[in-house]
Amino acid sequence: MAYRRPYRMAVVLALLPLVLAGVSASRAVGVEPPAADAAVERVIDHYLDAGLVERQTPPATQTADETLVRRLALDLIGRIPAAVEVRDYLADESPEKRAALVDRWLGSPEYVEHQATMFNAMIADGEGDLKTYLQAALAENRSWDQVFREIVLADRSGDAGRDAQDFLRRRVRDIDVLANDVSVAFFGVNITCAKCHDHPLVDDWKQDHFYGMKSFFSRTFETGGFVGEREYGQIKFTNTTGTEREAKLMFLTGVVIDEPQRDEPSKDERKREDERLKELAKKKEPPPPPEFSRRAQLVETALAEGQRAMFARAIVNRLWYQYFGQGLVMPLDQMHSANPSPHPELLDALADDLISHGYDLRRLVRGIVMSQAYSRDSRWEGDQRPDAEAFAVAQPKPLTPTQMARSMSLATADTESLASVDDADERAKRIASLAKTQNADLFEQPGVDFQISANEALLLSNSERIEKNYLSGGLVKQLAKIEDARELVTRAVWSVLSRAPSEEEIELLEGYVSTREDRREQACGQLVWALLASSEFRFNH
Amino acid sequence: MTRAGHHRLCGSDVHRRAFLGAAAAGAAALVGDVTGIRILSQPALASELRRNDRRCILLWLAGGASQLETWDPKPGRPTGGPFLDIGTSVPGVRISELMPKMAANLHRHTAIIRSLNTGNGDHGGGSELMMRGRGREGGLAYPDLGAMLARELGQADSQVPDYVSFYSETEGRNFSRLSAGFLGSRYNPIELTDKMALPDVERLESIGELDHRERADLRALWSKRFARGRDVSAVSSHNVAYERVRGLMASDKLFDISTESQATRDKYGPTQFGEQALIARRLVEAGVPFVRVARAWWDSHGQNFETHQELTPELDHVMNALLDDLAERGMLENTLVVTLAEFGRTPNINASLGRDHFARAWSSTLSGCGVKAGSVYGRTDDDGQHVADGEIGAGELFATIFQALGIDHEKEYHVGARPIPLVNPGIVPVEEVLA
Numbered sequence A: 001m002a003y004r005r006p007y008r009m010a011v012v013l014a015l016l017p018l019v020l021a022g023v024s025a026s027r028a029v030g031v032e033p034p035a036a037d038a039a040v041e042r043v044i045d046h047y048l049d050a051g052l053v054e055r056q057t058p059p060a061t062q063t064a065d066e067t068l069v070r071r072l073a074l075d076l077i078g079r080i081p082a083a084v085e086v087r088d089y090l091a092d093e094s095p096e097k098r099a100a101l102v103d104r105w106l107g108s109p110e111y112v113e114h115q116a117t118m119f120n121a122m123i124a125d126g127e128g129d130l131k132t133y134l135q136a137a138l139a140e141n142r143s144w145d146q147v148f149r150e151i152v153l154a155d156r157s158g159d160a161g162r163d164a165q166d167f168l169r170r171r172v173r174d175i176d177v178l179a180n181d182v183s184v185a186f187f188g189v190n191i192t193c194a195k196c197h198d199h200p201l202v203d204d205w206k207q208d209h210f211y212g213m214k215s216f217f218s219r220t221f222e223t224g225g226f227v228g229e230r231e232y233g234q235i236k237f238t239n240t241t242g243t244e245r246e247a248k249l250m251f252l253t254g255v256v257i258d259e260p261q262r263d264e265p266s267k268d269e270r271k272r273e274d275e276r277l278k279e280l281a282k283k284k285e286p287p288p289p290p291e292f293s294r295r296a297q298l299v300e301t302a303l304a305e306g307q308r309a310m311f312a313r314a315i316v317n318r319l320w321y322q323y324f325g326q327g328l329v330m331p332l333d334q335m336h337s338a339n340p341s342p343h344p345e346l347l348d349a350l351a352d353d354l355i356s357h358g359y360d361l362r363r364l365v366r367g368i369v370m371s372q373a374y375s376r377d378s379r380w381e382g383d384q385r386p387d388a389e390a391f392a393v394a395q396p397k398p399l400t401p402t403q404m405a406r407s408m409s410l411a412t413a414d415t416e417s418l419a420s421v422d423d424a425d426e427r428a429k430r431i432a433s434l435a436k437t438q439n440a441d442l443f444e445q446p447g448v449d450f451q452i453s454a455n456e457a458l459l460l461s462n463s464e465r466i467e468k469n470y471l472s473g474g475l476v477k478q479l480a481k482i483e484d485a486r487e488l489v490t491r492a493v494w495s496v497l498s499r500a501p502s503e504e505e506i507e508l509l510e511g512y513v514s515t516r517e518d519r520r521e522q523a524c525g526q527l528v529w530a531l532l533a534s535s536e537f538r539f540n541h
Numbered sequence B: 001m002t003r004a005g006h007h008r009l010c011g012s013d014v015h016r017r018a019f020l021g022a023a024a025a026g027a028a029a030l031v032g033d034v035t036g037i038r039i040l041s042q043p044a045l046a047s048e049l050r051r052n053d054r055r056c057i058l059l060w061l062a063g064g065a066s067q068l069e070t071w072d073p074k075p076g077r078p079t080g081g082p083f084l085d086i087g088t089s090v091p092g093v094r095i096s097e098l099m100p101k102m103a104a105n106l107h108r109h110t111a112i113i114r115s116l117n118t119g120n121g122d123h124g125g126g127s128e129l130m131m132r133g134r135g136r137e138g139g140l141a142y143p144d145l146g147a148m149l150a151r152e153l154g155q156a157d158s159q160v161p162d163y164v165s166f167y168s169e170t171e172g173r174n175f176s177r178l179s180a181g182f183l184g185s186r187y188n189p190i191e192l193t194d195k196m197a198l199p200d201v202e203r204l205e206s207i208g209e210l211d212h213r214e215r216a217d218l219r220a221l222w223s224k225r226f227a228r229g230r231d232v233s234a235v236s237s238h239n240v241a242y243e244r245v246r247g248l249m250a251s252d253k254l255f256d257i258s259t260e261s262q263a264t265r266d267k268y269g270p271t272q273f274g275e276q277a278l279i280a281r282r283l284v285e286a287g288v289p290f291v292r293v294a295r296a297w298w299d300s301h302g303q304n305f306e307t308h309q310e311l312t313p314e315l316d317h318v319m320n321a322l323l324d325d326l327a328e329r330g331m332l333e334n335t336l337v338v339t340l341a342e343f344g345r346t347p348n349i350n351a352s353l354g355r356d357h358f359a360r361a362w363s364s365t366l367s368g369c370g371v372k373a374g375s376v377y378g379r380t381d382d383d384g385q386h387v388a389d390g391e392i393g394a395g396e397l398f399a400t401i402f403q404a405l406g407i408d409h410e411k412e413y414h415v416g417a418r419p420i421p422l423v424n425p426g427i428v429p430v431e432e433v434l435a
Helices: A040-055 A065-077 A083-091 A097-106 A109-123 A131-139 A144-153 A159-164 A175-187 A207-217 A267-282 A294-303 A309-324 A344-356 A361-370 A401-411 A416-420 A424-434 A454-462 A464-470 A474-480 A485-497 A503-514 A517-532 B018-026 B031-041 B043-049 B100-109 B123-132 B145-153 B209-227 B233-243 B245-255 B262-268 B272-285 B304-328 B394-404
Strands: A009-011 A220-223 A226-229 A236-238 A244-246 A255-257 B055-062 B085-087 B094-096 B110-116 B164-167 B190-192 B290-296 B335-340 B362-368 B387-389 B412-415 B418-421
Touching (some): A065 A083, A065 A097, A083 A424, A083 A485, A097 A109, A109 A401, A131 A144, A144 A294, A175 A309, A207 A294, A220 A267, A294 A309, A309 A361, A401 A424, A416 A424, A454 B245, A485 A503, A485 A517, A503 A517, A517 B209, B055 B145, B055 B272, B100 B110, B100 B304, B110 B394, B123 B394, B245 B272, B262 B272, B262 B304, B272 B304, B304 B335, B335 B394
Parallel strands (some): B164 B290
Antiparallel strands (some): A220 A226, A236 A244
C-alpha cells in the first residue's frame, strides 16, 4: 500500500528543545559500545552490566534452568510449562538449548495468542477489542509500524482495517480521549496535562502540543459503524491567558504540518453531505476517504526519519516492561524530557535496532529473553534489594488473568495422555489444549503496582468454581492413586510448580498427607490447593 | 522497588514526610499504597493514619431524588407541586411535609446544602461525578468516594471489608459503576445486589473446618518461603489478602440482622432499604470505614409526585432511624451520614406530571461526624431554577466530606509523576456546615 509523503513538514518551533525521553548526553561506560549489528541480547547486557558496575551492585545469579523455563513459558506462550517440557529441557545437553526453546516458542501459535492478548490489553485497554486483528498481525509477524498504520488509519479496504478500526470507533465520540489514548499507546506519553494549561512538569510541552495531537483526529467521525474522516474542520482553543488560538496540525515533537486551505462548507453543503452519509450507512458502505487525511499525516510524520525515535522507544519500553515487570522508563506513559530513563543509551540502541530491522518485534523479544539480564534470579540474597530500575535482580510479576487461568488448568489437568505422545508438535498441541482460558474472568488484569485483592483470596478459598474446575478431577484423582507419599508429593510439586521439591519440602508435604490417611483424596485436593494458591504459583518469578 | 525518575519528579512534600521515607524500600508510583501495608510494622506511625475510627455511610438516592419534594420545597410557586412544607426543629428552616421525622430532629445532627450546581444531568456521567467528586478527565481512572475513604480510614490488614455497597434494585445499577480506579483493586467495593451477604465467605461443605484452616497454613508457610528475598509490594499484597480471609469469613455474621433486638429492627422497619441501613450500622460498628446503601429508583420523569409520596417518607423514616440508632450508640460522633444522588430534578413540571434531570440547583445533606447540626448552606431562587447564594460543585461537597472526617482534602496521591489531590486543586470545603 502506498502512502503519500507528508504534505510539507516544517519545524516551526526551531528553538524548541526536542529533548524527549532517552535523548541525553551519553554516559561514559568505560567499555566500547557494542557494534551496530550486534545481537540484541549483547546490547542489553552491555549497557545494563555497565550500569551495575557504576552502581557497584553485583547482579543476582542466573536463575535455575527450571525457573527459566517457567519464566519463558509464561512470558512467551502465556502458561506454565508442563512438567515434561521442563524435564526435557533439563535433560538436553546442547549448549544452544535456550535459543532452540525460545525459537520454538516464538514460532508457536501459543505465542501469537498470548502476545495478542497482551497487546490487546495494552492498546485497547478494555475499550474496544483488537484481539482478532492482533492475532492475524502477530501470526505473520507484521511489523509494528504497519500495526500502527492499520489501527490509526482504520482503512476499510482490507480485512486488517476492518478488525483494526475498533480502536478508533470506540473512542471517536470523545476526541480528547482518542488523541490521548493514541499518544499513550503508541508514543508513551500522556498529554492531557497539557490540555487546560501548558504541561506543569514538562517544559517543552505546551497546550499547542495537546491541541496539535487532537487536530489529527478532529475530522474523524463514526457513521453506520464505520470510521470516516472529513475534509474540513479546525480546532480552536483558549489558552490560559484567555486568548483564542487555532490549533496547528502539530506532532508531539513540535513538527507542524502544512495543509491545503479548506473553506468550511456552507449549510447546504453540510446537509448534502449528511444525506450522502445516511445513504451510504443504509447500504452498509463506508464513507469515502478524504483527499487530505489528517490521520495519514500523523502516521507519516510519526514514522518519518528524525521523528520516529519516539514511536520506536515507546514500543521498546512497553515490551521491556512486559518481560521485565519494570520499564526502561516508568511510568510507561511519561516518556518525556522531565522523566529520563536511567538507561538512555540502551533505550536508544534498542529503538535504533528496531527501526533498522523493520520494526520486527520478534527480533526484539528474542533479544530480551536471550539476555543475561532477563534470566537473573528473582531472589535477592543481600541486605537491601536493589532498585528495580537497576535490573540487578528479576522482578516477580503477577500473572495476568489468562496466564492464571491457563496455568491453573494445566497444573491440575490429567497429563497421563502426554506420556505416550512422541511427536513434539503433537505433544505441544495436546499441552496447549489442556491449558484452558476459561475462568480468566475471575482474575484482575494487573497494572503497574498491582495489589492482589482479598476478593481473590476469598474466591480461591471458598468458591465452588475453583473446587469443581481444579480440585475435583485430573491431577487430584491421579495423585490419590499413588500409594507412596513421597512420589505423590513430588508429582504434585512438579505438576503445579514446574520443578522438583527439595527434601525439606517433601517432608513438609508428606507430613500434611500422612495426618490425613483416612481422607487421602481430600488431602490430595488440599495439597494441590495450597500449592495453587501459593505466591510461588501466583507470580512469574 | 523505586520508580524510575520517581524521586526526581515528585515535588510534593509528601515525599519528605518521615513515614514515607520509612516505606521507601517498597515505594511505588502509588506511594501510599505501600505505606498502607508497611506502616503497620511501625506502631508510632500507624497511629497517625488511624483517624479515630471515623466512618461514613452514604445513602445514595439513585436516579435523582427531587430536592423540591425533600430538602428544598417551593410550596405555592408554579414549580412547587402539590406538597406543602413544614417547619423543622431549626427555627426558620422548612423542608417537605413528606419528611416529618427529619423535620422534628433536624437540629440534632444534620446540615442541609441547597446549592449544588454540578453541571451533569446524565445518569452515567452524573453518577461518576457525584461518586468521585470530579468528572472523567486527564486520562485517569479516579477512585470513587468509597475507595478513597477505604484507603484513608481503613487498615491494610483489616479483618472486615473496607468498602461495601448495597444496590438491590436493577434500575440504574449499571449507571452507577463504582471503582477504586488508580488506587487499585485492593480498594474496590464489595458490591451486594441480590444477596445480602459477602461472596465466597462460606466454607464449602466438601472441606472440614480444620482442613480449611490447615491447608491455609500450609499455603502461608509455602508462600513465606517464597517471599524471602522477594521483598516487593505485589508479593506482600498476596499474603495480606490471604491473611484477611478468615476475618472476612467471620464478618459474614455482620450481615445477619436476626441477632439484632426486635426493637432495633422495628425502628428501621421491614423495608429492604431499612434493613440495609441496619446492616450498614452493624458494618461501621465493626470497623468498616465506608458503606453505601443505594435506594432506587427516583427517576420520576412521569408521576413525580406519586414516586416521591412513596420514596420520600421511606427515606425520612430510615434516615431518622439510622441517625437515632447511631446517636444512641455513641457512634454518630465518628460516623458521617450523607444523602446524595447523581443530580436533582427540574423545578419545571412536565406534561406527564414528572420532573426531569436537573443538576443546576439541588440538595444534599450531611449528618453526624464533624457536621454543624441544624445548619443550612446555600439558597436557590424562588422557583428553584438557579442557585441564588452559595453555589458549590461536586468538588466542594467532597472537600467538605473529607474535612468532616478529618481528612486533608489537599492530600495528594501520586500516579507516577502526577500528584493527584483528593479533590481538584483550589477547591475548598464549605466551612459553614462544619462543626
